[in-house]
Amino acid sequence: MSSVTARFKRGGVHPYEGKELSAASELVTVEVPKRLQVPVTQHLGKPSKVVVEKGQDVQVGQILAEADGPISAPVHSPVSGKVLKIGDAEIVGAYRAPVIDIMNDGKFTGEEAFKGTPVVNWDEKGDFLGRIRSAGVVGLGGAAFPTAVKLRPPPNVKIDHLLINGCECEPYLTADDILMRERAAEVVAGCAIMAGILGVDRVRIGVEVNKPRAIEALSTAISQQVYTATFKGAIPSFDIVTVPLRTMYPQGAEKQLIEAITGRQVPSGQLPFSVGCVVQNVGTALAVFDAVARKRPLFERVVTLTGGAITNPGNYLARIGTPVSALVAAAGGTTEALAAQVAGGPMMGKSLRNHDVPVVKGMSGLLFLTAAEAAAAEETDCIRCGRCVNACPMGLAPCEITAQADFLKWEKSISLGALDCVECGSCQYVCPANRFLVARVRLTKFYSRRLPK
Amino acid sequence: MAIVEATLFLALLAGLLSVVLVFASKKFAVEENPLIAEVEEILPQYNCGACGFPGCSGFAQHVVASRDPNAICTPGGSDLAKMIAGLLGMEVAEKAATAAHVFCKGSNSVALRQGRYLGLQDCVAADLVTSATKVCPSGCLGLGSCVKVCDFDAIVLDDGIVYILEDKCVACAKCVGTCPRSLIRMVPMGEKVAVECSTKDKGATVKKYCELGCIACNKCVKTCPEEAISLVKGAITIDHDKCVLCGDCIPVCPQGTILGLELHGRVLPGVAQAENAKEVEA
Numbered sequence: 227m228s229s230v231t232a233r234f235k236r237g238g239v240h241p242y243e244g245k246e247l248s249a250a251s252e253l254v255t256v257e258v259p260k261r262l263q264v265p266v267t268q269h270l271g272k273p274s275k276v277v278v279e280k281g282q283d284v285q286v287g288q289i290l291a292e293a294d295g296p297i298s299a300p301v302h303s304p305v306s307g308k309v310l311k312i313g314d315a316e317i318v319g320a321y322r323a324p325v326i327d328i329m330n331d332g333k334f335t336g337e338e339a340f341k342g343t344p345v346v347n348w349d350e351k352g353d354f355l356g357r358i359r360s361a362g363v364v365g366l367g368g369a370a371f372p373t374a375v376k377l378r379p380p381p382n383v384k385i386d387h388l389l390i391n392g393c394e395c396e397p398y399l400t401a402d403d404i405l406m407r408e409r410a411a412e413v414v415a416g417c418a419i420m421a422g423i424l425g426v427d428r429v430r431i432g433v434e435v436n437k438p439r440a441i442e443a444l445s446t447a448i449s450q451q452v453y454t455a456t457f458k459g460a461i462p463s464f465d466i467v468t469v470p471l472r473t474m475y476p477q478g479a480e481k482q483l484i485e486a487i488t489g490r491q492v493p494s495g496q497l498p499f500s501v502g503c504v505v506q507n508v509g510t511a512l513a514v515f516d517a518v519a520r521k522r523p524l525f526e527r528v529v530t531l532t533g534g535a536i537t538n539p540g541n542y543l544a545r546i547g548t549p550v551s552a553l554v555a556a557a558g559g560t561t562e563a564l565a566a567q568v569a570g571g572p573m574m575g576k577s578l579r580n581h582d583v584p585v586v587k588g589m590s591g592l593l594f595l596t597a598a599e600a601a602a603a604e605e606t607d608c609i610r611c612g613r614c615v616n617a618c619p620m621g622l623a624p625c626e627i628t629a630q631a632d633f634l635k636w637e638k639s640i641s642l643g644a645l646d647c648v649e650c651g652s653c654q655y656v657c658p659a660n661r662f663l664v665a666r667v668r669l670t671k672f673y674s675r676r677l678p679k
Numbered sequence: 680m681a682i683v684e685a686t687l688f689l690a691l692l693a694g695l696l697s698v699v700l701v702f703a704s705k706k707f708a709v710e711e712n713p714l715i716a717e718v719e720e721i722l723p724q725y726n727c728g729a730c731g732f733p734g735c736s737g738f739a740q741h742v743v744a745s746r747d748p749n750a751i752c753t754p755g756g757s758d759l760a761k762m763i764a765g766l767l768g769m770e771v772a773e774k775a776a777t778a779a780h781v782f783c784k785g786s787n788s789v790a791l792r793q794g795r796y797l798g799l800q801d802c803v804a805a806d807l808v809t810s811a812t813k814v815c816p817s818g819c820l821g822l823g824s825c826v827k828v829c830d831f832d833a834i835v836l837d838d839g840i841v842y843i844l845e846d847k848c849v850a851c852a853k854c855v856g857t858c859p860r861s862l863i864r865m866v867p868m869g870e871k872v873a874v875e876c877s878t879k880d881k882g883a884t885v886k887k888y889c890e891l892g893c894i895a896c897n898k899c900v901k902t903c904p905e906e907a908i909s910l911v912k913g914a915i916t917i918d919h920d921k922c923v924l925c926g927d928c929i930p931v932c933p934q935g936t937i938l939g940l941e942l943h944g945r946v947l948p949g950v951a952q953a954e955n956a957k958e959v960e961a
Contacts, residue, residue, distance in 0.1 A: 314880075316816070318809075319809055320809060321809060321811070321816030321817075322816050322879075322880075567794075576808050576809060576810075577794065577796075577808065577809070577810045579793060579794060579809065579810075579811075580793055580794075602797040605799075662798055662799035662804070665798050665799035665801070665804040665807075665808075666799065666804070668804060668807050668808070669799075669801065669803055669804055669807070672803060672807055
């Protein structure tokens with residue numbers, strides 16, 4: 227099996243998958259709470275600008291904060307109700323960030339507008355990119371980079387591939403898996419829309435072979451042309467293919483996915499544009515479809531709640547701004563075995579400090595792990611075994627880079643390629659000495675911004 | 680016989696080479712300003728880098744070459760500055776001695792904590808992944824990054840918070856740039872009145888997570904007879920140029936934020952010291 231399926235060339239690890247915990251159950255819609263905290267900035271790039279005032283009535287889908295600059299994204303109200311206050315609160319990734327507190331009136335005024343029959347009218351193709359931008363679509367794989375920016379390559383660049391990341395290589399997470407299984411046609415239609423905007427016909431959806439049902443659903447949607455059901459007007463021709471990939475972390479990392487599917491390597495310090503590729507996540511594809519066909523802003527997403535310390539692991543559809551505590555309640559609460567909680571996947575996620583933080587666009591999963599799952603061993607000295615070198619998908623030598631960082635030799639660490647590190651954590655996963663390799667690379671990156679130019 | 684030959688040969692070689700060396704030392708001698716050596720002699724030889732030059736000799740070369748009155752060796756203080764000025768025959772800029780100070784007293788026993796941090800024991804590393812265990816968004820992370828950079832063992836970590844030993848601090852300010860939350864600032868040496876908190880949160884929020892946190896109630900601002908205390912951008916700040924160490928602000932602080940000093944066995948300014956100061960003035 228592994229000999230016939232593609233993968234990236236160098237390194238990689240295959241941790242315990244843990245997908246069976248959450249993959250089986252149906253998608254559950256989380257009850258919208260009375261009060262939501264919508265972070266003003268939920269993307270990578272320039273912070274958004276708040277356009278509502280305290281006490282103002284808002285509708286579902288109304289803009290709360292607008293994009294400020296080209297690399298920015300607006301934020302929409304997930305409910306109808308009143309703006310309680312605009313203040314600071316803790317979110318995942320920041321101790322204090324501006325948030326808009328909204329009191330939900332339970333009426334969902336304005337949501338009807340997004341519930342009509344979806345139509346993708348290809349005669350309005352020029353309008354698609356604008357709809358994606360104004361719907362606040364960002365990369366839903368986790369990085370939350372504004373999608374519209376990635377769909378508008380610089381004029382001198384020729385794009386020939388649109389790659390869709392359905393790998394979901396992070397262990398435990400199944401949020402993308404469930405979207406591919408349950409809404410395959412819309413996902414593929416979203417891919418077609420993005421391909422149409424980019425003017426390419428070659429679309430490759432990379433899915434790891436540990437998700438056979440997702441591969442089957444996508445292949446069916448493509449081969450039986452189900453995805454074109456909502457299409458109207460002059461439909462361009464597409465060459466959409468589902469590419470089964472070997473289960474190997476970090477298959478879904480942008481550069482690794484490009485290598486696995488096209489065999490091309492993105493040069494150090496450059497973007498996928500430089501090898502004629504654009505990479506988008508399957509969740510993003512669905513959000514693009516909703517934005518174009520339903521003119522529906524991005525105000526809800528699927529979050530995987532899983533791990534040994536949650537009562538009902540599964541996938542939960544939650545509005546942006548819903549506190550994590552509401553999701554935990556929907557999943558039956560945590561058990562006493564809870565030892566560690568993580569926002570994101572186990573390899574790259576961030577620690578979840580408390581359950582008051584809201585769901586944001588980039589939140590793919592919440593892990594509630596038992597002591598056995600989260601086993602943290604004590605860090606010891608590097609034994610120079612070189613396993614990290616074998617595991618690094620970027621071809622770096624993590625042991626060397628971090629040894630320099632230990633002695634605060636940031637320039638040396640950078641010269642060994644620290645800035646090329648994608649922080650996937652493969653090295654740390656295989657390290658027999660349990661070295662905190664990624665943390666040291668992050669330190670190098672942090673200090674590299676402070677070094678004199 | 681061989682040993683005599685060898686000895687003679689080596690003696691001859693040594694004689695010849697010594698002639699060459701003597702010639703070279705005269706011919707290629709580098710004239711160095713003797714003042715540089717003299718200045719270097721009186722420098723503390725800490726090589727701390729606080730002056731911004733590579734070590735004490737680098738500072739000596741700079742100060743002799745430039746006669747810059749603003750180039751100051753902070754560990755040496757004003758006494759050393761006067762000595763250097765005497766050697767070089769120039770005026771010096773008066774600069775009060777300073778010491779680093781940590782503006783947080785939220786030790787593990789007074790600040791609310793949540794979760795555990797098992798990662799790399801480094802404040803910056805923990806802060807980069809927002810994994811501080813203290814609920815306070817601006818409290819001391821307590822992982823001791825500043826302790827590691829201090830060359831003078833002047834910083835101690837105890838109960839999840841760092842303290843600076845003023846008698847050991849040479850004001851090199853290395854720790855100042857290390858703290859990811861900018862909790863360490865330089866204050867005038869001997870200054871004992873400080874608002875020991877850096878939070879920007881509102882009072883009600885602060886009360887939830889720290890017993891010693893400043894709630895910005897403004898009582899000290901109103902009490903200060905010299906108007907040295909002010910509320911700037913939600914944080915109480917003391918203007919050390921105006922502060923006369925009267926200690927009036929200490930008892931009025933409802934949170935004990937200004938009184939925080941006493942709790943850690945340090946010299947408390949208080950009334951006695953204030954009286955001393957008044958006597959000195961008189």
